[in-house]
Amino acid sequence: MQNTAVKIRGLTKAFGANNVLRGIDLELPKGRVTALMGANGAGKSTLVKVLCGVHTANAGTVGLHGEPFMPSSPAEAISAGVVTVHQSINDGVVPDLDVASNLMLDELANGSGFFMNTRKIRAKARKLAEAIGLDVDVRREVSELGLADRQLVAIARAMAHEPKLLILDEPTSSLSAKEAGRLFELIDRLRAQGVAILYISHRSSDIKRIADRIVSMRDGKVSGVFEETPLDYEGAVKAMLGRSMSEIQLDIPEAGTPILRLENIVLQADSKPFSLELRDGEVVAITGLVGSGKSLLADVLYGQARLESGAMQLKSEAYAPRNQAAAIKAGVFRTPKDRATNAVIQDFDITKNITLPFMARHSIGGFVNRKSERTTTRRMISDLGIICQHQSDDIGSLSGGNQQKVMVGRWMAEASNLLVLDEPFQGVDIQARRDIGAKIRETAKGRATVVMVAEMDEAVEIADRIVVMADHTIKGEHRNENIDLNAVLAQVAGMESGQVNAG
Amino acid sequence: MQGNETKKARLTPMEMVIKYGFLVLMAGLLIFFSLSSEFFATPRSAVFIFQSVSITGILALGVTATLVVDGFDLSIGSTATSALMLSSYVMVVWEMSAMWAVIFCLIMGALVGLVNGLLIVKMKVPDLLATLGMMFLLVGLQRIPTEGRSVSTGMIMPDGRVTEGVFSPAFLALGRHKFDFFIENLIPVSVVVLLVLGFVVWVFMELTRHGRLMYAIGSNERAAELAGTNVNRYKVLAYMISGVLASVGGILLAARLGRGDIASGNNLLLDSVAAALIGFAVLGAAKPNVFGTIIGALFIGILLQGLTMMNAPYYTQDFVKGAVLVVALVFTFALSKRGGAH
Numbered sequence: 137m138q139n140t141a142v143k144i145r146g147l148t149k150a151f152g153a154n155n156v157l158r159g160i161d162l163e164l165p166k167g168r169v170t171a172l173m174g175a176n177g178a179g180k181s182t183l184v185k186v187l188c189g190v191h192t193a194n195a196g197t198v199g200l201h202g203e204p205f206m207p208s209s210p211a212e213a214i215s216a217g218v219v220t221v222h223q224s225i226n227d228g229v230v231p232d233l234d235v236a237s238n239l240m241l242d243e244l245a246n247g248s249g250f251f252m253n254t255r256k257i258r259a260k261a262r263k264l265a266e267a268i269g270l271d272v273d274v275r276r277e278v279s280e281l282g283l284a285d286r287q288l289v290a291i292a293r294a295m296a297h298e299p300k301l302l303i304l305d306e307p308t309s310s311l312s313a314k315e316a317g318r319l320f321e322l323i324d325r326l327r328a329q330g331v332a333i334l335y336i337s338h339r340s341s342d343i344k345r346i347a348d349r350i351v352s353m354r355d356g357k358v359s360g361v362f363e364e365t366p367l368d369y370e371g372a373v374k375a376m377l378g379r380s381m382s383e384i385q386l387d388i389p390e391a392g393t394p395i396l397r398l399e400n401i402v403l404q405a406d407s408k409p410f411s412l413e414l415r416d417g418e419v420v421a422i423t424g425l426v427g428s429g430k431s432l433l434a435d436v437l438y439g440q441a442r443l444e445s446g447a448m449q450l451k452s453e454a455y456a457p458r459n460q461a462a463a464i465k466a467g468v469f470r471t472p473k474d475r476a477t478n479a480v481i482q483d484f485d486i487t488k489n490i491t492l493p494f495m496a497r498h499s500i501g502g503f504v505n506r507k508s509e510r511t512t513t514r515r516m517i518s519d520l521g522i523i524c525q526h527q528s529d530d531i532g533s534l535s536g537g538n539q540q541k542v543m544v545g546r547w548m549a550e551a552s553n554l555l556v557l558d559e560p561f562q563g564v565d566i567q568a569r570r571d572i573g574a575k576i577r578e579t580a581k582g583r584a585t586v587v588m589v590a591e592m593d594e595a596v597e598i599a600d601r602i603v604v605m606a607d608h609t610i611k612g613e614h615r616n617e618n619i620d621l622n623a624v625l626a627q628v629a630g631m632e633s634g635q636v637n638a639g
Numbered sequence: 640m641q642g643n644e645t646k647k648a649r650l651t652p653m654e655m656v657i658k659y660g661f662l663v664l665m666a667g668l669l670i671f672f673s674l675s676s677e678f679f680a681t682p683r684s685a686v687f688i689f690q691s692v693s694i695t696g697i698l699a700l701g702v703t704a705t706l707v708v709d710g711f712d713l714s715i716g717s718t719a720t721s722a723l724m725l726s727s728y729v730m731v732v733w734e735m736s737a738m739w740a741v742i743f744c745l746i747m748g749a750l751v752g753l754v755n756g757l758l759i760v761k762m763k764v765p766d767l768l769a770t771l772g773m774m775f776l777l778v779g780l781q782r783i784p785t786e787g788r789s790v791s792t793g794m795i796m797p798d799g800r801v802t803e804g805v806f807s808p809a810f811l812a813l814g815r816h817k818f819d820f821f822i823e824n825l826i827p828v829s830v831v832v833l834l835v836l837g838f839v840v841w842v843f844m845e846l847t848r849h850g851r852l853m854y855a856i857g858s859n860e861r862a863a864e865l866a867g868t869n870v871n872r873y874k875v876l877a878y879m880i881s882g883v884l885a886s887v888g889g890i891l892l893a894a895r896l897g898r899g900d901i902a903s904g905n906n907l908l909l910d911s912v913a914a915a916l917i918g919f920a921v922l923g924a925a926k927p928n929v930f931g932t933i934i935g936a937l938f939i940g941i942l943l944q945g946l947t948m949m950n951a952p953y954y955t956q957d958f959v960k961g962a963v964l965v966v967a968l969v970f971t972f973a974l975s976k977r978g979g980a981h
Contacts, residue, residue, distance in 0.1 A: 461868075461869065463867075478862055479859075479865065479866075480859065481863070484854070488851065488855075492851075492862075493866040499848040
């Protein structure tokens with residue numbers, strides 16, 4: 137098969153007990169753009185990191201143009217011809233240097249000699265820029281360029297290595313439509329030159345415009361390859377979100393009085409208004425892809441972002457929190473996603489982590505009441521089944537699932553009106569996921585609960601009602617009973633309810 | 640401070656070294672100096688050590704407060720010397736009482752801290768740069784009223800006036816009075832102030848919810864914020880604590896010197912930062928802590944006193960302090976969990 141640029145067989149990678157890649161088999165043909173899709177934790181970023189030499193695989197083989205390829209460092213990957221342009225544009229460029237120096241940076245770093253020959257560098261850089269259609273003065277500083285041009289500089293720099301495989305990690309995430317158009321033109325040209333391109337994105341418009349084939353990943357495996365034209369984007373979304381009909385049987389209780397009312401709210405300037413009611417005792421899953429607006433909605437509820445228009449009512453009173461402290465005061469709690477960055481205090485033990493938001497309730501005249509802290513912590517440890525030696529164990533000594541239980545326990549320790557759990561099952565093993573889910577349902581009475589999840593399984597496992605978001609608005613609502621997952625998934629992919637049955 | 644009722648896992652030898660290494664080293668030094676010099680192990684010598692580190696120690700408490708919120712205050716040294724000049728100026732030039740001198744200095748310290756804090760949280764200036772700027776500003780500012788001269792009774796002011804005010808006896812007592820403690824005239828005021836302030840700051844940091852939240856901010860600012868903590872307010876508070884403690888140090892220095900000496904206090908910044916950083920290594924805390932800071936200050940004091948008694952020349956002092964600091968930092972970052980976690 138001379139047409140295959142990259143051939144991956146049985147690739148596995150584990151971090152400790154956490155198997156992230158469970159045997160990837162994948163081929164990337166020359167001169168074609170392969171779009172890679174996968175939810176958070178599906179393993180796509182780990183796969184990319186193995187390919188670009190950041191991580192080393194535990195087992196499996198990678199062939200690059202027929203040669204075995206196992207880079208032990210990013211530099212090795214680049215010299216072998218696998219070049220990656222990362223999501224955060226500024227990782228790929230040095231803003232304070234001019235375009236020419238940026239383009240020739242690798243040569244400067246690895247070259248010989250002491251003095252720079254500025255004229256030669258510029259001439260070379262100009263040639264490189266021309267070759268990919270980058271139309272900027274190479275003497276300008278990168279910090280003066282717009283995002284799209286910076287992105288192109290990063291790619292042009294990658295092209296200096298004459299790559300066999302170019303990996304683009306969500307390259308359009310911070311570009312405007314017009315800027316993205318220029319990027320696509322460049323990708324078209326590289327494809328024509330025979331470069332294999334691995335394009336990671338969730339944007340349907342991107343994928344429809346640029347991809348020749350779609351590969352979906354799920355749970356560390358390739359769950360679907362779509363090559364026929366027209367590309368089956370919806371099928372790819374389904375394959376990535378998957379569904380193994382959950383064996384959990386839910387009793388959907390009668391919902392109580394309304395707790396939170398959203399009336400004709402607009403999240404983003406150009407998004408459609410929507411309304412939503414959350415009731416006492418109800419667990420509502422809000423699902424949608426990255427960028428569907430569910431995180432923004434969580435921010436709004438928690439006082440970290442403002443509505444474009446519309447109104448919120450909490451227990452029949454106008455609700456517009458200025459900041460998170462105001463939200464907490466109104467009884468609206470939120471467990472953030474990405475616990476390591478947003479929630480865990482590494483220097484603290486379990487007790488101190490749990491009592492953090494409610495220190496005032498655990499102190500008398502400003503002095504911390506250790507006994508009251510310990511009582512609460514013991515209660516949360518037994519309620520949630522947190523596996524630890526002692527309540528004063530360092531948080532870092534717990535497994536991911538147990539750390540997450542602590543983070544959920546932090547907000548379950550006090551009664552709330554509305555509890556928002558943002559991706560509570562991120563990086564959590566199946567047992568911890570079941571424990572947390574059961575506890576959320578068990579304690580649901582007396583508050584409204586919102587769970588933001590991208591994975592369909594998780595939504596089906598926990599919710600009374602599933603709300604689908606896409607394009608910063610609600611695309612559909614489903615009672616979690618004999619649910620038509622195809623309809624839900626179609627809405628996740630951004631189809632209007634009317635279009636669903638077309639296919 | 641542990642107070643856990645169940646047994647903890649037995650420590651490995653490495654953990655023992657990390658936890659107790661520095662205290663053992665300090666005990667070793669004490670024994671060594673006591674055997675080497677017959678005057679070392681006497682109450683007077685102990686008090687001398689305390690006195691030599693008391694002002695540095697008070698400033699180091701301020702450094703600790705800012706380190707706890709993951710900040711840094713480079714302006715403490717110059718805040719202290721500003722307080723030194725201001726208190727002298729108030730008494731000698733304005734001819735006001737000791738009480739006013741103290742009040743003005745404390746207000747100035749709080750203001751400096753407030754400005755530092757606002758520069759950092761509102762203007763988004765990085766902490767090191769904001770407090771570096773403040774340091775320069777204060778070093779310059781304290782020279783302007785006297786055209787760069789020291790303040791003392793009988794000096795001629797820029798407008799030709801001869802100063803007539805004096806340091807009041809009450810003020811000088813802050814620097815010179817010694818309390819009786821078993822032996823007559825044993826414990827200087829500054830040592831008592833250090834111990835009292837050390838206790839107060841320790842209580843604040845370890846036992847109150849405000850201290851707890853400040854540690855949370857220092858460890859993960861974003862998480863603390865999402866838990867509803869008013870991060871900006873606590874950061875400003877930390878810099879104000881630092882400013883006030885620095886001005887207390889300056890007042891004590893002025894009282895000890897008895898004049899507004901423009902050239903004093905050059906070493907205050909480096910010494911107090913060193914004490915706070917050495918404190919990281921005490922009991923394997925690997926984070927800023929009040930107890931460690933005081934031990935850190937004492938450690939330096941013991942070392943210098945011992946070396947002095949063994950006739951080591953004065954100009955080797957900074958070298959010794961630097962070496963101790965480097966060793967302590969290796970303890971903290973290379974050996975303990977902090978090194979592994981990042």
